[in-house]
Amino acid sequence: MSIELPYFDYAATTPADARVITAMSECLGIDGIFGNPASSSHAAGARARDKVEQARSQVAALIGAMPDEIIWTSGATESNNLALKGFAEAAAAPFHLVTSAIEHKAILDTAARLESKGVFITYIAPTREGAITPAAVAAALRPNTGMVSLMLVNNELGTLTDIGSMAESVHALGALLHVDAAQALGKVPIDVVALGIDLMSMSAHKVYGPKGIGALYVSRAARSRLCAQMHGGGHEQGLRSGTLATHQIVGMGTACAIAAEQMSSDTHRITALSERFLRGVLSFKGVRQNAREGLRIPHTLSVTVDRPDFFPFMLADDLAVSSTSACNSAAGTPSHVLSAIGLDENVAGRTVRISLGRFTTEQDVDHAIKCFRRVIEPSGPLTVPVQASAA
Numbered sequence: 047m048s049i050e051l052p053y054f055d056y057a058a059t060t061p062a063d064a065r066v067i068t069a070m071s072e073c074l075g076i077d078g079i080f081g082n083p084a085s086s087s088h089a090a091g092a093r094a095r096d097k098v099e100q101a102r103s104q105v106a107a108l109i110g111a112m113p114d115e116i117i118w119t120s121g122a123t124e125s126n127n128l129a130l131k132g133f134a135e136a137a138a139a140p141f142h143l144v145t146s147a148i149e150h151k152a153i154l155d156t157a158a159r160l161e162s163k164g165v166f167i168t169y170i171a172p173t174r175e176g177a178i179t180p181a182a183v184a185a186a187l188r189p190n191t192g193m194v195s196l197m198l199v200n201n202e203l204g205t206l207t208d209i210g211s212m213a214e215s216v217h218a219l220g221a222l223l224h225v226d227a228a229q230a231l232g233k234v235p236i237d238v239v240a241l242g243i244d245l246m247s248m249s250a251h252k253v254y255g256p257k258g259i260g261a262l263y264v265s266r267a268a269r270s271r272l273c274a275q276m277h278g279g280g281h282e283q284g285l286r287s288g289t290l291a292t293h294q295i296v297g298m299g300t301a302c303a304i305a306a307e308q309m310s311s312d313t314h315r316i317t318a319l320s321e322r323f324l325r326g327v328l329s330f331k332g333v334r335q336n337a338r339e340g341l342r343i344p345h346t347l348s349v350t351v352d353r354p355d356f357f358p359f360m361l362a363d364d365l366a367v368s369s370t371s372a373c374n375s376a377a378g379t380p381s382h383v384l385s386a387i388g389l390d391e392n393v394a395g396r397t398v399r400i401s402l403g404r405f406t407t408e409q410d411v412d413h414a415i416k417c418f419r420r421v422i423e424p425s426g427p428l429t430v431p432v433q434a435s436a437a
């Protein structure tokens with residue numbers, strides 16, 4: 047059975063690809079590859095270990111890393127915590143951390159915790175288009191800056207950060223560059239070496255893999271500057287203890303291998319669907335796109351309806367959409383991202399995040415446009431104002 051409502055919340059989570067589910071199912075049950083990868087004394091453990099290492103290579107290949115630079119975690123939140131807290135614990139003296147006001151709560155809450163422990167934090171403000179500029183990063187650096195932590199793709203606006211232009215100034219101070227790539231993995235090409243990334247957080251469930259598994263890329267140069275945050279067996283080169291979840295790891299590896307094969311075709315199709323959606327909804331009076339002029343991915347859109355009687359929940363009966371990121375929605379608070387780009391609480395409350403993905407169809411998009419029309423122009427015609435068919 048398919049989901050009841052057309053799904054436009056891919057930025058929150060993605061359904062697992064059928065090929066991922068098949069690969070995972072082969073690692074469960076007595077007839078499957080169910081052994082503990084750490085049990086090297088028998089064939090069941092060795093087979094599981096081989097699967098884990100194959101998946102490690104698949105993740106590494108997608109981002110231009112070496113397999114031994116991939117550390118398994120439970121997801122991007124844990125990866126972010128390991129990167130920031132692990133660095134803070136290893137630091138010889140109080141240091142300065144640079145991040146931004148539009149990061150995911152997994153970074154902002156962790157930074158706040160570090161700040162309470164004496165770490166100096168600078169939160170860079172974005173431009174009105176949701177950009178964190180290289181110039182703003184350079185201006186924020188201090189002699190004691192130890193780390194810069196920024197997301198590659200914003201989870202609410204879809205804006206891209208020009209990480210590659212920041213690395214040189216960060217490294218000139220001897221600082222590390224950490225990147226939260228939860229929203230970028232599988233959507234944009236990533237080469238951690240070319241971009242100068244030292245640490246990078248990833249999550250499988252954002253790229254059509256399972257929930258509960260992620261990874262932290264740790265460059266060989268950065269490994270000695272990180273302390274483990276979970277102890278109990280010294281797994282993952284001593285950086286993250288715990289029995290490895292073979293089926294979830296295989297799922298992430300498979301998802302990354304699929305992304306490597308069809309990222310270009312997926313992006314081409316989603317771009318056409320995104321443009322189709324925008325042509326439709328922006329034709330309605332009082333609808334505007336946030337961060338429209340910024341460097342961005344097509345997968346995630348933020349639109350505001352400038353009508354005081356509009357609320358995102360008016361779409362909830364017909365569309366699976368979000369009024370903010372999942373972290374803000376769970377907290378019941380206005381979006382800190384929208385506030386940071388200058389939207390007041392009332393305007394932010396009339397803003398909808400639309401995120402498209404691998405299984406979005408033209409029919410889904412046309413249905414979404416009709417739903418927006420229904421709540422914005424209830425007396426208007428029901429036809430969809432789209433001429434060209436998406437490629």
